[in-house]
Amino acid sequence: xxxxxxxLTGDRPTGPLHLGHYVGSLANRIELxxxxxxxxxxxxxxxxxxxxxHPEKIRQNILQVALDYLAIGIDPxxxxxxIQSMIPEIAELTVFYLNFVxxxxxxxxxxxxxxxxxxxxxxxxxxxxxxxxVSQAADITIVKGSLVPVGEDQLPVIEQTNELVRAFxxxxxxxxxxxxxxxxxxxxxxxxxxxxxxxxxxxxxxxFLCDSADEVARKxxxxxxxxxxxxxxxxxxxxxxxVFAYLDIFDADKDAVQALKEHYRRGGLGDVKLKRRLxxxxxxxxxxxxxxxxxxxxxxxxxxxxxxxxxxxxxxxxRATMQQVRSxxxxxxxxx
Ligand code: TRP
Numbered sequence: 001x002x003x004x005x006x007x008l009t010g011d012r013p014t015g016p017l018h019l020g021h022y023v024g025s026l027a028n029r030i031e032l033x034x035x036x037x038x039x040x041x042x043x044x045x046x047x048x049x050x051x052x053x054h055p056e057k058i059r060q061n062i063l064q065v066a067l068d069y070l071a072i073g074i075d076p077x078x079x080x081x082x083i084q085s086m087i088p089e090i091a092e093l094t095v096f097y098l099n100f101v102x103x104x105x106x107x108x109x110x111x112x113x114x115x116x117x118x119x120x121x122x123x124x125x126x127x128x129x130x131x132x133x134v135s136q137a138a139d140i141t142i143v144k145g146s147l148v149p150v151g152e153d154q155l156p157v158i159e160q161t162n163e164l165v166r167a168f169x170x171x172x173x174x175x176x177x178x179x180x181x182x183x184x185x186x187x188x189x190x191x192x193x194x195x196x197x198x199x200x201x202x203x204x205x206x207x208f209l210c211d212s213a214d215e216v217a218r219k220x221x222x223x224x225x226x227x228x229x230x231x232x233x234x235x236x237x238x239x240x241x242x243v244f245a246y247l248d249i250f251d252a253d254k255d256a257v258q259a260l261k262e263h264y265r266r267g268g269l270g271d272v273k274l275k276r277r278l279x280x281x282x283x284x285x286x287x288x289x290x291x292x293x294x295x296x297x298x299x300x301x302x303x304x305x306x307x308x309x310x311x312x313x314x315x316x317x318x319r320a321t322m323q324q325v326r327s328x329x330x331x332x333x334x335x336x
Pocket of ligand 1: 012043139
């Protein structure tokens with residue numbers, strides 16, 4: 001192998017992380033850090049592309065996201081956590097990549113297209129937002145990342161990364177960057193508590209890793225079940241029932257869940273009883289995470305210190321990469 005496998009992943013710090021993040025990507029990172037060199041990027045620059053008027057929101061969430069990482073067991077001795085904006089080489093590489101992509105291609109990117117529609121930008125879309133996949137290619141390649149765990153919706157971004165990698169390598173006649181392989185989570189996507197397919201802070205249907213036991217209970221009690229299951233004795237539906245979807249993922253006692261499903265289908269099992277079980281299951285899962293989170297939260301200075309150490313390590317790698325880039329692009333003026 002010419003390149004070592006390196007994992008690059010990250011999150012936009014627009015809010016604390018929730019159970020959907022956990023199931024979709026965080027759990028996976030705890031395993032990946034045992035097998036690979038893993039970089040975890042707090043994507044503040046990318047978060048600003050649609051929050052540039054509210055930098056304070058991004059600023060506040062840096063610590064929240066870092067606390068979530070540490071609380072779930074991301075180990076800074078194994079994973080390198082860094083802040084995107086502190087690696088100016090990423091912005092530099094983005095500028096060089098921009099020569100290899102047309103505006104038409106950026107507008108066709110299915111991920112970006114969907115987001116532009118969702119946000120209603122239309123022709124008002126900013127250049128910064130439109131080109132975020134190029135910046136993401138730079139995120140990945142600045143550390144020569146070859147494995148990128150992402151949700152399925154991000155696949156077109158990885159494809160675009162590889163178009164840039166190939167074009168760059170071909171044009172400058174050197175294998176500077178490896179192509180990136182997406183690692184798609186095998187876990188089913190976690191629905192929101194309202195039954196919408198996706199859990200998200202902006203949809204207001206999320207259970208956060210930092211929610212208190214009472215908040216979890218309150219949210220589970222609101223959870224979407226089967227709208228036709230009005231009386232306890234009525235037969236209920238499992239399909240689309242969020243409580244069962246969560247039990248399937250978080251309840252270790254699969255036989256018990258199976259028995260509950262049968263009982264629910266037959267009728268005679270009330271939503272409240274079912275929800276009480278889920279509250280227990282979720283709080284048992286979240287309690288050790290909460291304890292660790294609170295522990296780290298008592299010393300925010302130490303947490304920022306962890307981020308600064310990870311960032312410093314990444315800066316070193318980024319500088320080496322850019323030296324190579326400058327060399328193949330005949331931009332290495334000072335070393336001649
Ligand atoms: N776009 C990702 C998200 O919204 C975050 C991200 C930024 C990322 N750069 C990345 C993920 C590079 C993987 C690789 O969650």
